[in-house]
Amino acid sequence: MDVADLEFQARTRSGCIPPELVSRLLERGYADVVEVQAGRGEWFCALAWARSLDERGRRTDAWEALAPYLATGWWTAVTAAAGLLEGWGRADEAIEITRIRTEAGHPMALEVYARLLARHGRAEEAFTLLRPHLGEPALAVALVEVAGPAGRDEEAVALLTARTEHRCSDFPWCCRGFDRDMAKRLLATIRERQGRTDEALALLSAGDTASLDHREERAALLARHGRLDELRAAAATDDSGSAVRRLARVLEERGDVDGAVAAYRQAGESVARRPHSAVALAQLLARHGRGDEAITVMRDQAATYKGEDWILHTLSELYLGQGRPGEGLAQLDTFATARGGEEDWDLYWIRLPLIAACHGVDEAVARARAHPEGGASYAAPHLAELLADSGRTEEAVAVLAPHAPANGHELAGYLIDLGRVEDALAVLQRPTAPPDSWGGSWHDRPPF
Structure with missing residues (x-):
């Protein structure tokens, strides 16, 4: 096995069996195929097979499934192996294999190594290791996490407070992404952990109140502590929609559906200008049997944001879910006429399930094929999805086959459904561009 090849496949999902299709093989009863492929360099098969063996108590076999990948020194395999070891109560071994990579200089190893140490009674050591690397955003988050069990919260506060003085001149290059807003969020995390909720809220309210991250964090904090009056006040003034959505979620979880709907309604123009909030309201209404109201909400959005595919898709799904495909088609026709009549494929395909529901799959396929694209x-x-959903998987394969490898994953999935596993593997494991033509990521070779 070659590290660069493994990294290329894992990052691009090309030239290999991707995780969703490994799951499909297992679900369809092809565990033997997954086992064989795990031994032939298919990383996602090896990972799934090792986990499957672990769940059945076959720890030795699980370890052997990952061992060839771990032997390459590939970081992804190291973290998976460390996870198995930790789960088996062998934390010292998990710490050791991540320590080796940390000392070898792998850029992602220190974060994992430090968290492992902290989880197993060595939080002070973890904090000391992370402290010189505060300027790295991911390591700063890890430092805040381990500071609590290390008893060094105030030291972390002092370090982070210094970062709040930074004024970005060229974000993210001037601060590597760790700007003053991030420092305040991390400070708020510590203060909340200490039970000093008011201070945490003050940090998220101070300074640049236009920060969307701060608004979301502040709304989440209020929700976590049940401070609904303050959350309602925030929702009334937050035109980003973050506080409204958070308030509605809390109320729905408490069984107050009318209150959740009212939270959106009371936001009025704010929701109308924020399609994400409007979609959330429509989905809330649909979840609680108020489909007509949901359709009205999304129909208004579609009229305002003309030609937005995700809004039209949400609207069409609502019509379909309400058993009103004919009305959905008529509404899409109205919108199409208002845009000039012609629809590119990115909008046209949205109507296909509605056509199939009204006139049958054959009619939907015929109309789709008549489209210029x-x-x-x-x-x-x-x-292919239309055909497969109606039980015509062979026809779905016939539609996709001429376009492989562009639609290789979809084609392979249907071939697996048909039991044509060898054909599916042939589609997936076609040669790809050599890994050395792609930049790859940091790695080295054993011994370390």
């Missing part, structure tokens, strides 16, 4: 590779998955 109906023969394109990006149209094929939509046609």
Whole structure:
């Protein structure tokens, strides 16, 4: 096995069996295929197989499944192996294999190593290791996490307070992404952990109140502590929609659906200008049997944000869910006419499930093929899905096959469903660009 090749496949999901299809193989009863492929360099098969063996108590076999990958020194395999060891109560061994990579200089190893130390009674050591690397955002988050069990919260506060004085001149380059807003969020995390909630809220309210991150964090903090009156006040003035969505979620979880709906309604124009909030309201209404109201909300959004595919898709799904596909088609036609009549494929495909519900799958497929872009590779998955959902998987394969490898994952999935596993593997394991033509990521070779 070659580290660069493994990294290339893991990052691009090309030339290998991706995790969703490994799951599909297991679900369809092809565990033997996953086992064989795990021994042939298929990382996602090896990982799934090791976890499957672990769940059945076969720890030695699970370790052997990962061992060849771990032997390469590949970081992804190291973290997976460390996870197994920790789960088996062998924390010292997990710490050791991550320590080796940390000392070898792997840029991601220190964070994992420090958290492992902290989880197993060595938080002070972890804090000391992380302290010189405060300027790295991920390591700063880890430092805040380990500061509590290390008993060094105030030292972390002092370090972070100094960062709040930074004024960005060229974000993120001037501070490597660790700006004063992030420092305040981390400070707030510590103060909340200490039970000093008011101080945490003050940190998230001070300074640049336009920070969307701060608004979301502040709303979440209020929700966690049940301070609904303050959350309502925030919702009334926060035009980002963060506080409204958080308030509605809390109220729904408490069984107050009317209150959750009212939170959106009372936001009025703010929600109307924020399509994400409007979608959240529509989904809330649909979850609680108020589909007509949900459709009205999204129909207004579609009229305001003309040609936004995700809004039209949400609206069409609501019509379909309410058993009103004919009305949905008529509404999409109205919007299309207002835009000039012609629809590119990125909007046209949204109507296909509605056509199938009204007139049958054959009619939907025929109309799709008559579209100017109906023969394109990006149209094929939509046609295939229509056919497969109606039990015509062989036809779905026939639609996708001419467009492989562009639609290789979809094609392989349907081949697996049909029991044509060897054909699926042939599609997935086609040669790809050599890993050395791609930059890859940091790695080295054993011994370390």
